[in-house]
Amino acid sequence: MIVLAQQVASHPLSPMQPLLFYVFAALTVGSAWAIVLSQNIIRMAVYLLTTLAGVAAIYFMLNAEFLAAIQLIVYAGGTLILIVFGVMLTSKNPFMQLVTSPLERALGLFIAASVAVMAMVALLNSPVPGGAAAPAAPAGHDHVARIGRALLSDYLVPFELAAVLLLVVMVAAAYMARRTQR
Amino acid sequence: MQDIISCLQSIATPQLIAHVIVIMVIANLMLGGCAYLILLERKVAAWTQDRIGPNRVNFSFGLVSLKSKHFGLGQALVDGVKLLVKEDYDPPQVDKILFYLAPVFAVGTALVGWAIIPWGGLMQWGDQTLVIAAADINIGIIYPLAIGSLAVYGVVVGGYASTNKYSFLGALRATAQMLSYEIPMSLCVLIIILMSGTPRAEDIAVLQAAGGLHHSWNILFQPLLAVIFFTCVLAECNRAPFDLAESEQELVGGYHTEYSSMKWALFFLGEYMHMITGSAMFALLFLGGWDLLPFLGALPAVGGIGLVLLKFAIFAGKVFFLLFVMMWIRWSLPRFRFDQLMRLAWRSLIPMTLILLLASGVIVYLRLSPWYFLLANIAVFVGGLFVGPLLPQGPPVNRRVPLAGSRFSPLVEVAAKG
Amino acid sequence: MEQLLSLSIFLAFGLGFVFFSLIVGRLVRPSLPGREKNSVYECGEPTIGSSWVQFDLRFYIVALFYLVFDVEVALIYPWAVIFRDFPTEAVILGAPFVGLIIVGFAYEWQTGSLDWVRSAVNTSLRATRDNSMAHLARRDPEILQDQRARAGADTGQS
Numbered sequence: 001m002i003v004l005a006q007q008v009a010s011h012p013l014s015p016m017q018p019l020l021f022y023v024f025a026a027l028t029v030g031s032a033w034a035i036v037l038s039q040n041i042i043r044m045a046v047y048l049l050t051t052l053a054g055v056a057a058i059y060f061m062l063n064a065e066f067l068a069a070i071q072l073i074v075y076a077g078g079t080l081i082l083i084v085f086g087v088m089l090t091s092k093n094p095f096m097q098l099v100t101s102p103l104e105r106a107l108g109l110f111i112a113a114s115v116a117v118m119a120m121v122a123l124l125n126s127p128v129p130g131g132a133a134a135p136a137a138p139a140g141h142d143h144v145a146r147i148g149r150a151l152l153s154d155y156l157v158p159f160e161l162a163a164v165l166l167l168v169v170m171v172a173a174a175y176m177a178r179r180t181q182r
Numbered sequence: 183m184q185d186i187i188s189c190l191q192s193i194a195t196p197q198l199i200a201h202v203i204v205i206m207v208i209a210n211l212m213l214g215g216c217a218y219l220i221l222l223e224r225k226v227a228a229w230t231q232d233r234i235g236p237n238r239v240n241f242s243f244g245l246v247s248l249k250s251k252h253f254g255l256g257q258a259l260v261d262g263v264k265l266l267v268k269e270d271y272d273p274p275q276v277d278k279i280l281f282y283l284a285p286v287f288a289v290g291t292a293l294v295g296w297a298i299i300p301w302g303g304l305m306q307w308g309d310q311t312l313v314i315a316a317a318d319i320n321i322g323i324i325y326p327l328a329i330g331s332l333a334v335y336g337v338v339v340g341g342y343a344s345t346n347k348y349s350f351l352g353a354l355r356a357t358a359q360m361l362s363y364e365i366p367m368s369l370c371v372l373i374i375i376l377m378s379g380t381p382r383a384e385d386i387a388v389l390q391a392a393g394g395l396h397h398s399w400n401i402l403f404q405p406l407l408a409v410i411f412f413t414c415v416l417a418e419c420n421r422a423p424f425d426l427a428e429s430e431q432e433l434v435g436g437y438h439t440e441y442s443s444m445k446w447a448l449f450f451l452g453e454y455m456h457m458i459t460g461s462a463m464f465a466l467l468f469l470g471g472w473d474l475l476p477f478l479g480a481l482p483a484v485g486g487i488g489l490v491l492l493k494f495a496i497f498a499g500k501v502f503f504l505l506f507v508m509m510w511i512r513w514s515l516p517r518f519r520f521d522q523l524m525r526l527a528w529r530s531l532i533p534m535t536l537i538l539l540l541a542s543g544v545i546v547y548l549r550l551s552p553w554y555f556l557l558a559n560i561a562v563f564v565g566g567l568f569v570g571p572l573l574p575q576g577p578p579v580n581r582r583v584p585l586a587g588s589r590f591s592p593l594v595e596v597a598a599k600g
Numbered sequence: 601m602e603q604l605l606s607l608s609i610f611l612a613f614g615l616g617f618v619f620f621s622l623i624v625g626r627l628v629r630p631s632l633p634g635r636e637k638n639s640v641y642e643c644g645e646p647t648i649g650s651s652w653v654q655f656d657l658r659f660y661i662v663a664l665f666y667l668v669f670d671v672e673v674a675l676i677y678p679w680a681v682i683f684r685d686f687p688t689e690a691v692i693l694g695a696p697f698v699g700l701i702i703v704g705f706a707y708e709w710q711t712g713s714l715d716w717v718r719s720a721v722n723t724s725l726r727a728t729r730d731n732s733m734a735h736l737a738r739r740d741p742e743i744l745q746d747q748r749a750r751a752g753a754d755t756g757q758s
Contacts, residue, residue, distance in 0.1 A: 077331025148678030
């Protein structure tokens with residue numbers, strides 16, 4: 001209780017922060033779990049949607065609203081719909097069940113374990129000690145403007161390269177569209 | 183105990199209380215308002231078609247006898263009760279989880295989308311300035327676009343889970359349509375951000391309400407952009423003339439063919455909420471938000487509770503007017519064909535907004551008067567009229583396809599040949 | 601933080617309403633399934649095949665184009681926000697970006713990939729008409745005769 005009161009004194013909203021974090025983290029992890037356990041591919045896509053939305057909410061919590069919006073616009077809105085269309089286009093049966101063979105299961109377990117070890121190592125070597133909460137970006141109204149300034153100064157080359165890359169994708173899409181004329 | 187109370191006191195800042203009050207008031211107003219919007223829609227339809235429309239149901243509900251008919255205002259409540267007690271059957275072939283999730287997505291995305299709308303502007307409370315909106319988000323008008331891009335899933339998931347050909351095709355069409363119109367919509371928002379130099383909703387309203395010749399409603403500076411944005415809003419809501427997803431002659435009900443009673447009603451509710459959100463966005467971006475009249479700067483940006491209520495009334499009035507316009511359009515215009523719909527998005531709206539983006543950039547760069555935006559809009563419109571036909575065209579699709587044996591088949595040529 | 605809190609309250613309220621209405625409805629409404637009610641709704645026709653139709657690749661192409669434009673617009677939001685404060689940098693450094701978008705769009709326009717109806721339909725139009733005429737002539741010469749007479753009358757009138 002005393003700790004809580006101290007936290008309250010330091011930041012007025014801090015008691016709500018863990019609560020919100022656990023709610024959205026549970027949403028993210030739970031739906032990620034559901035993706036793995038589900039066997040229907042469209043259901044997986046829907047669970048992936050809630051996972052992405054949960055991650056966006058956590059970005060939101062860290063005062064990275066623009067990143068959260070981009071997460072929703074680009075990943076949840078754009079990429080996922082492409083995946084859903086791709087799945088609908090290629091699979092032969094609407095309620096196709098994915099059956100995992102034991103070998104695939106073992107392989108998946110191995111990859112997941114190595115990624116988990118990697119993430120833990122990275123986390124323990126991170127500048128944030130003892131697994132404390134990551135420092136949130138300072139809240140402020142010029143949040144997007146700062147990203148804009150960074151894009152036009154420090155990250156100029158990636159910014160322009162992204163345009164070139166997108167042009168390539170556009171040309172490729174146009175080529176694909178032309179192939180479908182017949 | 184003491185700690186918990188102090189804890190709660192520290193959470194409940196005036197700003198948060200203001201947010202919660204706005205959420206409760208507006209969400210309830212919207213839920214109730216949707217029922218009456220359906221009644222209004224029927225009345226407008228009747229008015230357009232020279233009928234009377236629903237006018238029988240009063241507030242007696244068969245319990246007491248009332249003489250007055252109350253203009254049929256009881257209809258909305260009775261409709262709600264009907265939807266609640268109708269049989270709700272789940273067809274056995276559906277994917278149960280997704281079948282239930284789809285209407286939740288549809289309503290959820292429509293509801294959360296309007297959180298940034300500054301219904302009451304700013305309010306002075308002691309030494310603080312409170313934002314009278316459901317949430318005061320820094321990214322402002324980008325946020326509804328982010329939420330709006332999720333609105334597709336209600337449709338896709340509903341269409342897929344129903345396991346019905348009509349639903350599936352309707353969902354595909356609706357998705358392609360919503361995706362296509364989201365691009366010009368976000369470009370419109372981008373141009374407004376470029377003009378105002380800020381994405382924050384309240385700042386955009388204040389800029390338009392400042393008064394004087396150089397700060398006025400954006401619709402006066404960018405009329406073409408306003409028309410494009412309104413078109414996109416109509417298409418995003420799947421409203422006629424863009425209701426291809428549920429064109430009943432071809433697809434019965436589209437993606438909600440297999441839905442009934444309350445789950446169907448939730449889709450419907452989602453559509454009406456989308457309309458309200460879209461109208462509120464239009465009012466905010468182009469009609470000055472809570473501003474009373476252009477050029478005057480009649481209302482101060484910050485004020486007491488009376489000013490907040492007045493601003494809310496003005497804002498709601500604008501939204502109501504826009505909703506009426508949407509209904510008017512729905513009952514006046516015939517439905518587009520699908521290729522026309524795609525053509526409109528990809529061959530007219532997107533190029534026009536891209537050119538407007540360039541023109542607006544130049545005007546902002548040279549720090550010209552905002553009236554040059556109007557000039558640019560007129561130039562793009564006129565240019566589109568004259569240059570459009572010169573650009574490479576797609577294959578002509580609206581040709582009369584000969585029906586052998588029809589009285590209207592163009593047989594002259596064939597007859598002359600044969 | 602505060603914003604996420606109010607958004608969460610908002611979302612909780614909305615979802616609460618949705619679930620409340622679904623649950624209340626479940627308690628009060630009847631459930632009378634029947635064999636015909638339970639069949640797939642296709643206007644009373646018996647269903648043929650699965651509901652899984654192989655749809656057109658064009659829908660996928662639309663989604664692909666949407667994704668490209670989506671990413672582009674998302675990347676230039678910050679650019680638009682700082683445009684007023686740093687106009688020179690924004691114009692010089694942003695011009696290639698916007699320029700490339702327009703080049704790509706022009707290319708797509710030129711190649712006709714923005715058309716929903718592709719040329720295949722168009723080229724076969726005349727062939728379709730001639731074929732159907734020939735077919736009609738084989739099958740039912742009298743109708744064709746009648747049509748010709750009618751067409752002649754029409755031209756005579758006009």
